Amino acid sequence: xxxxxxxxxxxxxxxxxxxxxxxxxxxxxxxxxxxxxxxxxxxxxxxxxxxxxxxxxxxxxxxxxxxxxxxxxxxxxxxxxxxxxxxxxxxxxxxxxxxxxxxxxxxxxxxxxxxxxxxxxxxxxxxxxxxxxxxxxxxxxxxxxxxxxxxxxxxxxxxxxxxxxxxxxxxxxxxxxxxxxxxxxxxxxxxxxxxxxxxxxxxxxxxxxxxxxxxxxxxxxxxxxxxxxxxxxxxxxxxxxxxxxxxxxxxx
Amino acid sequence: xxxxxxxxxxxxxxxxxxxxxxxxxxxxxxxxxxxxxxxxxxxxxxxxxxxxxxxxxxxxxxxxxxxxxxxxxxxxxxxxxxxxxxxxxxxxxxxxxxxxxxxxxxxxxxxxxxxxxxxxxxxxxxxxxxxxxxxxxxxxxxxxxxxxxxxxxxxxxxxxxxxxxxxxxxxxxxxxxxxxxxxxxxxxxxxxxxxxxxxxxxxxxxxxxxxxxxxxxxxxxxxxxxxxxxxxxxxxxxxxxxxxxxxxxxxxxxxxxxxxxxxxxxxxxxxxxxxxxxxxxxxxxxxxxxxxxxxxxxxxxxxxxxxx
Amino acid sequence: xxxxxxxxxxxxxxxxxxxxxxxxxxxxxxxxxxxxxxxxxxxxxxxxxxxxxxxxxxxxxxxxxxxxxxxxxxxxxxxxxxxxxxxxxxxxxxxxxxxxxxxxxxxxxxxxxxxxxxxxxxxxxxxxxxxxxxxxxxxxxxxxxxxxxxxxxxxxxxxxxxxxxxxxxxxxxxxxxxxxxxxxxxxxxxxxxxxxxxxxxxxxxxxxxxxxxxxxxxxxxxxxxxxxxxxxxxxxxxxxxxxxxxxxxxxxxxxxxxxxxxxxxxxxxxxxxxxxxxxxxxxxxxxxxxxxxxxxxxxxxxxxxxxxxxxxxxxxxxxxxxxxxxxxxxxxxxxxxxxxxxxxxxxxxxxxxxxxxxxxx
Numbered sequence: 001x002x003x004x005x006x007x008x009x010x011x012x013x014x015x016x017x018x019x020x021x022x023x024x025x026x027x028x029x030x031x032x033x034x035x036x037x038x039x040x041x042x043x044x045x046x047x048x049x050x051x052x053x054x055x056x057x058x059x060x061x062x063x064x065x066x067x068x069x070x071x072x073x074x075x076x077x078x079x080x081x082x083x084x085x086x087x088x089x090x091x092x093x094x095x096x097x098x099x100x101x102x103x104x105x106x107x108x109x110x111x112x113x114x115x116x117x118x119x120x121x122x123x124x125x126x127x128x129x130x131x132x133x134x135x136x137x138x139x140x141x142x143x144x145x146x147x148x149x150x151x152x153x154x155x156x157x158x159x160x161x162x163x164x165x166x167x168x169x170x171x172x173x174x175x176x177x178x179x180x181x182x183x184x185x186x187x188x189x190x191x192x193x194x195x196x197x198x199x200x201x202x203x204x205x206x207x208x209x210x211x212x213x214x215x216x217x218x219x220x221x222x223x224x225x226x227x228x229x230x231x232x233x234x235x236x237x238x239x240x241x242x243x244x245x246x247x248x249x250x251x252x
Numbered sequence: 253x254x255x256x257x258x259x260x261x262x263x264x265x266x267x268x269x270x271x272x273x274x275x276x277x278x279x280x281x282x283x284x285x286x287x288x289x290x291x292x293x294x295x296x297x298x299x300x301x302x303x304x305x306x307x308x309x310x311x312x313x314x315x316x317x318x319x320x321x322x323x324x325x326x327x328x329x330x331x332x333x334x335x336x337x338x339x340x341x342x343x344x345x346x347x348x349x350x351x352x353x354x355x356x357x358x359x360x361x362x363x364x365x366x367x368x369x370x371x372x373x374x375x376x377x378x379x380x381x382x383x384x385x386x387x388x389x390x391x392x393x394x395x396x397x398x399x400x401x402x403x404x405x406x407x408x409x410x411x412x413x414x415x416x417x418x419x420x421x422x423x424x425x426x427x428x429x430x431x432x433x434x435x436x437x438x439x440x441x442x443x444x445x446x447x448x449x450x451x452x453x454x455x456x457x458x459x460x461x462x463x464x465x466x467x468x469x470x471x472x473x474x475x476x477x478x479x480x481x482x483x484x485x486x487x488x489x490x491x492x493x494x495x496x497x498x499x500x501x502x503x504x505x506x507x508x509x510x511x512x513x514x515x516x517x518x519x520x521x522x523x524x525x526x527x528x529x530x531x532x533x534x535x536x537x538x539x540x541x542x543x544x545x546x547x548x549x550x551x552x553x554x555x556x557x558x559x560x
Numbered sequence: 561x562x563x564x565x566x567x568x569x570x571x572x573x574x575x576x577x578x579x580x581x582x583x584x585x586x587x588x589x590x591x592x593x594x595x596x597x598x599x600x601x602x603x604x605x606x607x608x609x610x611x612x613x614x615x616x617x618x619x620x621x622x623x624x625x626x627x628x629x630x631x632x633x634x635x636x637x638x639x640x641x642x643x644x645x646x647x648x649x650x651x652x653x654x655x656x657x658x659x660x661x662x663x664x665x666x667x668x669x670x671x672x673x674x675x676x677x678x679x680x681x682x683x684x685x686x687x688x689x690x691x692x693x694x695x696x697x698x699x700x701x702x703x704x705x706x707x708x709x710x711x712x713x714x715x716x717x718x719x720x721x722x723x724x725x726x727x728x729x730x731x732x733x734x735x736x737x738x739x740x741x742x743x744x745x746x747x748x749x750x751x752x753x754x755x756x757x758x759x760x761x762x763x764x765x766x767x768x769x770x771x772x773x774x775x776x777x778x779x780x781x782x783x784x785x786x787x788x789x790x791x792x793x794x795x796x797x798x799x800x801x802x803x804x805x806x807x808x809x810x811x812x813x814x815x816x817x818x819x820x821x822x823x824x825x826x827x828x829x830x831x832x833x834x835x836x837x838x839x840x841x842x843x844x845x846x847x848x849x850x851x852x853x854x855x856x857x858x859x860x861x862x863x864x865x866x867x868x869x870x871x872x873x874x875x876x877x878x879x880x881x882x883x884x885x886x887x888x889x890x891x892x893x894x895x896x897x898x899x900x901x902x903x904x905x906x907x908x909x910x911x912x913x914x915x916x917x918x919x920x921x
Contacts, residue, residue, distance in 0.1 A: 075421045082425075097429070101436055104429045111432065112425030118435055118501040140436050281644065310743040315643040319636070320885030322892065345896045352892050354568045382896045400889065411872055413746045439911040444900035463900035483882045485743035509903045527899055541896055 010060035035213035086159035306451025324482030326398035341375035346541035606839025612638030674713030760878030769850035
């Protein structure tokens with residue numbers, strides 16, 4: 001394994017008396033897909049927000065290529081977020097501009113990093129719409145006329161267009177029909193392999209984690225209770241909580 | 253300065269005696285209306301604005317005796333930079349004879365007693381609403397623009413707390429998205445006036461609602477350009493010879509828009525034209541919006557004819 | 561042949577002369593005096609003082625006369641005059657417990673120290689046009705004398721605060737900002753918000769306050785107390801170092817009691833919305849206190865979901881002098897911009913027509 005892109009250690013965060021994160025450590029290597037699983041309230045979404053710099057921890061550090069993410073200025077962090085990082089929200093409405101056309105949504109990140117040739121931006125947008133299987137004829141339509149699955153695929157295209165190295169995903173298949181979920185998971189898997197992306201994905205869906213992730217972290221009440229290679233954790237869970245999680249999937 | 257006592261004893265009597273809307277120089281007011289402390293405050297804002305081209309500086313705009321939205325920002329800037337030796341020109345829509353231009357010129361004649369002119373070449377300070385004169389301006393001239401809405405991003409993001417952040421981070425992708433959308437839907441950038449510019453490669457700026465035709469005149473202009481927004485309480489500036497670029501795409505370059513006609517009075521084909529409806533049967537004609545420039549050209553043509 | 565319009569200067573002078581003539585109306589009807597306006601339209605005078613943010617009944621009455629009864633125009637005249645006045649400093653905080661009361665009511669208690677004093681109010685009048693007023697030379701109505709209220713009347717909110725049920729307001733360490741000197745900045749502190757609301761447009765405040773009662777914002781208000789009367793204004797000149805009395809001004813104060821379910825750091829308690837305005841302006845003071853409470857959503861950790869809780873929205877749009885100027889500026893000539901739009905639209909139409917498929921021809 002290569003040197004990690006993202007490393008975090010000692011992350012602790014409390015909301016009042018309630019600990020959301022307790023001494024959490026995590027790292028993500030180049031091209032690696034890491035899933036954070038746990039039930040709602042386990043702290044997994046908070047962890048994602050802290051790792052991506054959206055929220056500051058009470059203690060601990062997050063480093064991107066050795067640089068302290070929370071110590072950098074807002075300008076540097078926002079630049080990172082529109083170049084080397086991407087964020088896919090659970091609700092595509094949080095990650096898309098609903099009053100801007102599909103092409104404009106995909107083109108925005110290109111323009112934010114200085115693209116100034118309309119024709120090239122459009123060509124790039126069309127190629128990304130094709131990659132996420134959105135009909136080219138819909139390029140000038142507003143995302144609010146899209147289905148939930150299409151919106152989510154558009155959000156992924158918008159995020160990947162600037163070729164980020166690391167993408168944070170917060171329950172990207174949440175709220176979608178089961179058949180649509182499967183198609184989206186396939187798409188995420190093929191794109192991340194093709195582009196050599198690192199992905200940090202938060203999900204409560206063990207099956208999704210099994211399909212996508214190289215490694216899994218299991219969270220409970222703000223702590224990482226178990227982590228390891230996906231097959232090992234899911235086939236031979238050590239912690240009773242992981243055993244419970246895995247067996248509930250099997251039972252379902 | 254007066255004290256509250258002499259205001260009640262004398263000030264009220266004064267108010268009862270003279271009509272503030274009549275007469276020439278007004279008594280009881282400081283030169284150019286604003287008190288000196290206020291002028292200093294505004295000049296400090298102007299200096300800051302000149303130091304950071306295109307960046308909006310908040311200032312403690314005063315209530316003026318003219319309504320907000322009618323040029324109070326420009327008037328305060330003009331009042332703060334005007335000296336007794338200045339010659340002032342005021343235009344609205346390019347013309348010295350539009351009602352609001354007359355009203356503002358009248359105001360300064362009354363409160364500052366400065367010389368006024370309709371000739372661009374003779375003016376040391378030019379206050380304008382919606383136009384830049386056609387004649388090339390000089391280093392010894394100052395342009396003062398009246399600005400209704402200083403925030404170029406306001407239609408995309410109404411919250412000032414947020415636009416302030418976007419400026420700080422030079423995060424202007426959103427503005428380009430807007431232009432992209434225009435081209436995608438209409439084949440053209442739809443902005444025809446108040447067309448956003450990048451100043452000195454750093455700040456996105458509203459040029460005030462001048463027609464896009466006038467944008468190129470701002471680029472490396474020899475004169476200092478000052479912008480005053482009274483209601484929104486912001487001042488910004490472009491120092492002489494500063495780079496001012498209209499936003500565009502490489503393959504959809506900025507194009508100045510003008511009616512493709514010649515002026516019916518002076519024959520000009522490269523000035524900004526007003527369309528005048530002459531009857532209700534589709535009759536129309538096009539004439540220069542800059543009335544001083546047009547008159548000059550007509551006079552020159554007349555003297556050439558006389559000489560021949 | 562068309563000739564460019566000239567003579568704007570003459571037109572303006574003529575228009576203003578005509579305005580003056582219509583202001584006076586029929587010369588056969590006696591002219592209104594400033595004293596008549598001040599005495600017989602006191603609530604109009606109060607509103608102009610509040611929105612003009614200048615406590616001077618004479619000037620407000622003069623402004624109403626000059627503005628032909630247009631109260632926003634009158635407030636504008638007063639503001640424009642006010643801004644030319646020198647500023648000596650800030651008075652001592654007004655002590656409204658020592659108010660010389662004309663009216664004092666509480667909706668939260670049946671009776672309370674200091675009593676309920678109805679005072680001169682439209683409340684409980686039947687809104688029937690009184691044609692007797694149309695007759696000239698009406699008899700002067702004489703009201704029975706009110707027994708003098710106590711010199712000091714405690715505030716309802718203070719009674720609750722002593723029990724620990726009303727949130728105490730923190731004393732500000734630094735001098736509050738002055739809206740007439742510094743532009744608004746966000747987030748805006750409460751003193752600046754209150755200054756803004758105190759001179760905000762009454763109609764705007766009323767509509768926003770009303771909206772909080774109808775579910776736009778989470779208000780559960782009770783009128784803790786409304787008091788109307790006069791307070792002494794004191795000022796400490798730096799050269800003296802002790803306060804001296806400048807005189808009295810008429811004000812209306814409203815304290816609205818609101819529920820607050822508490823947070824992790826604070827127990828459940830009541831919170832207040834506060835309104836204080838020049839003159840007798842109950843509607844304004846009540847609306848102001850509803851909006852003030854709405855705008856406290858941020859500091860109290862409540863969700864900001866309604867217009868009355870959105871401080872940029874409320875504070876940037878409350879000022880009717882700013883609003884009327886910008887709305888009315890649309891009647892200024894805009895033909896240069898319009899021409900640019902026109903040419904652009906024509907060009908877009910040409911592009912679209914050229915792109916039409918052959919079959920459409």
